[in-house]
Amino acid sequence: MSRRTSHAYRPLSLKRRAWLTLGAVVLGGGGVVTYAVASPSGDSGAAGRAKRPVKVYDLALKGTTGGKRELPRTDTEQFSLVGVSWTGAVKRLDGTAQVRTRGLESDAWSAWRDLEVDIDPPEDPEAGMRGASEPLWVGPSDGVQVQVVHEDGTTGSLPKGLEVNLVDPGVVTDAETKATEPAAFVAEENSPAATSTDSATPTDSTTPTDGTTAPPTDLPTTTSPAPTNTTATPTASASASPSISPSPSATGPSAPPSTVPEPPITSRADWGADESLSPDPSEYNADVKAVFVHHTTGSNDYSCAESASVVRGIYAYHVKTNGWNDIGYNFLVDKCGTIFEGRKGGVDLPVLGAHTYGFNRESTGIAVLGEYTSTAASDAALASVARVAAWKLGQYGADPAGTVQLTAGATQKNYAGTSFTAGSKYTFQRISGHRDGYNTECPGGSLYAQLPTIRTWASGPVQGLKVTSVAGTAVSGSTYYTKGAITARWTATTPASLISRYELLVDGKTVATTSGTATSAATTLALGSHTIAVRAVHQSGRTTTTAALNVVAETTAPTFTTTPKLTLRTGTVNTTAVPVTLGWKATDNTALSSVKLLAPTTATFGPATTSSSRTATSGTATTWSMRADDYAGNYRTASASYTPVILQETSATKSGSWTTRSSSSYLGGKSYSSGSKGAGLTWTFTGRSAAWVVSRATTSGQAYVYVDGVKVSTVDLKSSTTLYRQAIWTKTWSSSAKHTVKIVVVGTSGRPTITTDGLVYIK
Incomplete structure (x- = not known):
């Protein structure tokens, strides 16, 4: 309104x-x-x-x-x-x-x-x-x-x-x-x-000499005018772009340069203004001290393709209905952010508008098309209002976020009840709402609440700037690691149209410059430790810089201080799944990121992990391949091949009395059982890890284990439940060598029997 x-x-x-x-x-x-x-x-x-x-x-x-x-x-x-x-x-x-x-x-x-x-x-x-x-x-x-x-x-x-x-x-x-x-x-x-x-021509209307239209007292007839062959010849409109300022004269001002760029503005010719409607010359102020923001009321449902029609309609209404010599606003902005030239006279000149009673002589007026009493204006509209306001105020060195003293041209009160006396000075925001100068709700409560945003966007610096990611790096704690090539990505809440450029800083120096619409920049870092940051330059020249990020560039690959090693562990043994432990150790000169198992299956482990419980197929040579990665993206692989071998009881050397048992639950379908104290079985093999496999039950007894002729353990096979093919005892050596493992029946009182299902070793 x-x-x-x-x-x-x-x-x-x-x-x-x-x-x-x-x-x-x-x-x-x-x-x-x-x-x-x-x-x-x-x-x-x-x-x-x-x-x-x-x-x-x-x-x-x-x-x-x-x-x-x-x-x-x-x-x-x-x-x-x-x-x-x-x-x-x-x-x-x-x-x-x-x-x-x-x-x-x-x-x-x-x-x-x-x-x-x-x-x-x-x-x-x-x-x-x-x-x-x-x-x-x-x-x-x-x-x-x-x-x-x-x-x-x-x-x-x-x-x-x-x-x-x-x-x-x-x-x-x-x-x-x-x-x-x-x-x-x-x-x-x-x-x-x-x-x-x-x-x-309708005969029931009259045209008074004072310029008003007197309503007739009778209705016109319903007869349509008779057809003629007359062809309309509309009056030609001005062909020159209204955006071009008139030449300076003794009474007309010149167009001072602005501290910020001029935004794109749809000229009067482009939105279809008929210049024959406003033949009077433009009037000018001395300067532009303030901007008053308005809304035009009406529907917000117009399409942006209709915006020129809306502006043209307001122009015709102001001239034909109000009897003014031109449209009242200096600029109009639609919800898509398109800026329209309003009152003629040169968009870069301080054209006297007709928008805010008592304060037109020192200001320019910008109207947003639509109703914003309870609906917020779009970011596109706000950005364009900010751009126009910053450009016009910038012509006269005024900070859009500042205040100014304006001289009241009329005695009145504004919407907040503040009284103005003609000729006196009053403090206004450089960017104010219509209601600040006159007793009206305009520009609507919602748009009025958005004026601080417009001021901030117009004056700078860029708001909400933050680095969102650094591609080509991985982060550990507060440090980023890279092999050299990085791409910094960022966001900001200030619209791109108000941003002059972005600069990528490395160790405080600019290494890349992009446009204000960009959201990323790339560079390659020299080896070593660096800081990176992004600086945004507002169209006003004010800058904002993000907090510096620590980035280390390095190309040294991790090392395996312990290559992948396979050892036997306790658990249930099958020919296709022998329980094993995969062990390794990897380090890096800066920061190890992860260790990955590449074959015979895949898995990823943290940098501090050095072992993992796996299973292996017996009788088959399997390559275990691993890769160590650092945060910079450097990596190294290491591989080793191992074969688990199952030795049945029949391959052992027997002493004492042993009985053969048959069951599908046993490895190979058979096992040896003995309750004779001192009965023994001895296996000889060449390998680096061994596991004794047994069956267990509540009545199972104990056995001594000897390695290379030395007693190393007493193993109790008793279990609350019956279990088959259990690797119950294991032994691992630092390297592959020839060894003997002997088990001897203890003859435990009340439960002397043990049942052995073989020996597994890794070669």
Whole structure:
């Protein structure tokens, strides 16, 4: 709900209007005045959709009581923007104005919607200006219903000349020519004499000499104007880009350079402004001390492809309905971040706008298209507002995050109740909301709450900068390790469009520079320890640097101080799964990352792990391959081959009495059993690890184990449950050699029997 007031308001010169093509006019309760704004081009669009000019329809409101005026549901020509206006530019409408519209495509009526009528009064009202609500964008519609009620529903008087104003933004730019759509329109003529088409001109409207439009008392007839062969010849629009500043003169300012880049701005020509509507020369301030942020109210559901139409509709409303000499805002921004040139005169000059009552003389106005009372503006919109604000303030050396003293041009109060006295100075934020200068909710509570973000983004430095990862490295604790080539990746909360560049720092020196849209940079580090950081340079020149990260570049591979070794361990023995322990030891000159088993199966172990319980197939030579990795990405492999061998009881040398037992539970289907004290079995083999395999039960006894003729252990085979093929005792040597293992029955009292299932060794 932005308010436009300025000394720069001027009524338009009145022109004769004539029907140019066949079509129906707006019909409804009250008189009708219909006029069209010439399109910059009368050519058909490349895609086939015919261009048509902007059209403005004015329908008078009627009522039988003093406190209410209305327009019943009324069929209309196509329009997309609606407002209510009245006679008397400084007259307030103490009450409510509501509209309903019928969607052109849906054919459905909307709910009642309030029009914002508490608007800024003109600072210097002139003949022909009208009081008006804020225009409301409703999208393509062809029906309207209006009611205006005095405050609290009383019968107090309402302003005279109440009418509803409908704007069809037309099809003007090449980008909008997407579908064929015939339209009837009225064009303005400067000639004082009527042409042969004047017979189709509505006769129920009058054009007072003071520049206002007096509503007629009767409805127009429903007869459509007769067809003619007249072809519309729209007035040519300005062809030069409005973004180019006028040449400096004795009364016109020059365009000072800004401390920040100019953002891309859609010129008036590009959004389809008909420059014949605003023939008066631009007026200028001495400088730009502050920026006031507005919203335009209306729907947020417009598509960004429609944004030019929205801007064009506001322009026509300000000129045709309010009677101003131009659009009120200096700039407009849509929800996708597109910036539109507003009031003409040169975007780089301090053009006097009409946006904030009492403070237009020292400021510029930026309006965000849409309603932001309870809905937050998009980051794209905020970024563009910040860019425009920073650029304009930068022309005059002002910090967007700072404050400034502004001289009030009117005596009034703002939305917070602060009183201003004309001629006195007051402190404002360099980037302020409309409500800071005038008693209005604009730019809406949500957008107002986002102004600190806009200030921060506009002034810098870059916010939320952090390194998210360093590719080509691995981290251990707080240190990163690499072989040399790295890519730093980062994020920031400040939009990229406000960032000049990023710099990758190594040991405090810049080694890579990227654009403000980049999110990564690469470099190769020399061997040794370094620090890396990312520095963001805001368009203002202010910098932010991340905390330094410690990075070690090294190319030395880890070493295996103990190569992979296989030893037998206790557990259940099968021919395909002999329980073994794989052992190793790896080290690195900086930081070992992991050790991986590559074959005969795969596994990954931590750097401190030196063994793992595995199984191996008996009778088969198997290669055990491992790889040690450091955090830098260097690695070394080591391999060794081992063969587990099962020696059955029959291969042992017997002494004493032994009985053969048969069962599928035994290795090879057979085992030896003896309860004779002193009975022995001796195996001889060449290997590096051995395990005695037995069967166990509650009645199992004990046995002595001798290695190379020396008694080394007494083994008890007793078990609470029956177990078969159990490696119950193991022995490992530092290298492979010839050994003998002998077991001797102890003859344990009450349970003398032992059952042996063989011996396993590794060669």
